[in-house]
Amino acid sequence: MPKQFRPSRGRRVxxxxxxLFVRAGLIPATYMLTTTGRKTGRPLTHPATIVDDGDRRWLVAPYGPVSWVHNARASGRVSLSRRGRRQLYSAREVPPDETGEVLRRYVTVATATRPYFAATKDDPxxxxxxxxxxxxxxxxxxxxADQGA
Structure with a gap:
């Protein structure tokens, strides 16, 4: 049974x-993800691991539909930053039947999130x-850059 995500003060710390490490570019494939709060309109920032495949990029919600997921769905836009660089993106939610390979690659890259998945990195x-x-x-x-997040 996969682990359930529970937000906590320890998690925020x-x-x-x-x-700090992400902003310095010291953690590979990890960026600071910024979404616009769907209720407050304020920018909210969290670390996020990205799956890259050539020219394509995917953002995975390892802990389920948490706040940034709802915000990305509402606005359709996010930004990623690292090492002083910021890029704006349109966020298109992928239909579940197309996510298998991306999720498999994600658990290979984001090792800390593996307990939240029932499938393992060695599964098809x-x-x-x-x-x-x-x-x-x-x-x-x-x-x-002129289209704002």
């Missing part, structure tokens, strides 16, 4: 510490399809 992509509804995936499409 951990995210702040990880954020089809093993991830039954849990795709618990881990939304967004394809990230670059936007020009």
């Amino acid at each position: 951990g995210d702040a510490v990880i954020g 992509p089809a093993a991830f399809l039954p849990e795709a509804h618990r881990h939304p995936v967004f394809e990230l499409l670059p936007l020009p």
Whole structure:
């Protein structure tokens, strides 16, 4: 049975510490993800691991539909930053039946999130399809800098 995510003060402190390393570019494939709060309109920032495949990029929700997922769905836009660089993206939610390979690659890269998945890194992509509804995936499409997040 996969682990359930529970937000906590410790998690917020951990995210702040990880954020320092991410901003310095010391953690590969991890960026600071910024979404616009759907209720407050304020920018909210969290560390996020990105799956890259050539020219394509995906953002995976390892802990389920948490706040940034709802915000990305509402606005359709996110930004990623690292090492002083910021890129804006259109966030297109991928249908669950297309997420198997992305989720498999994600658990290979984001080792700390493996307990939140029932399938393992050695399973075929089809093993991830039954849990795709618990881990939304967004394809990230670059936007020009003047289109705001």
